[in-house]
Amino acid sequence: MTATMPQVNAEFGAKPIISFPDGPAPAGLKTVELVEGNGPMVRRGDTVTVNYHGVAWGREDPFDSSFDRHQPASFGIGVGQVIRGWDQSVPGHNVGSRLLVSIPPEYGYGSRGIPQAGIEGNDTLVFVIDIIETR
Template sequence: MANMPKVNAEFGATPSISFDGEAPAGLKVVELVEGDGPMVRRGDTVTVNYHGVVWGKTDPFDSSFARHQPVSFGIGVGQVIKGWDQTVPGHNVGSRLVVSIPPEYGYGSRGVPQAGIGGGDTLVFVIDIISTR
């Protein structure tokens, strides 16, 4: 897919991300590894490992991989940013996704300055879907 970052396609491995060029327009998701577990549905509680970077940067602003602690939350119900709610449902447990999230699907024009996220920044997340219920 045009301009998506290169990410290692190994479920469970700490993500390495490299960028080439400008962020794509709009919300984009690529399934790097297709899992064979149950499909995530809106309203499920999903458990994931994730690694988030601002487009073009190397250091993550947040990474559950770095903490060795997966996180769980309701998906598709407004508990997380819109970019997650719209891309994670429909993928199976065991999948590794790379998601490019423009500001309007992320933290908006305010960004999250304390995390180093500017209002115009595109965010990239690598998401490993561990379980859903």
């Protein structure tokens, strides 16, 4: 893992615990595969089922977490159903993988953010994503 990315427990299926390094978020979209799965590869246009945990860079409390709800989410990937950072980072990884993704505002919610969700304008988003299924 690069020095500029947060540290995360790597166990697939475990609720993520994220520790941020000192300093600013890395520039650009960054994806680190913490666990390499051995299931089918996710391709653009697939419907994926994932567990995820999302926080704004440097914050402790998630703005959204399927781990907290105990309910995975399913959606089309690579087809504009989710933010661009997800569409570009999830395809190409296998079922069973745990990803750490740092998403700059231009690949997330931009300068507007989503204040009601606790995402401020220009926040860098960090997601831990467990890929459960693709079809």
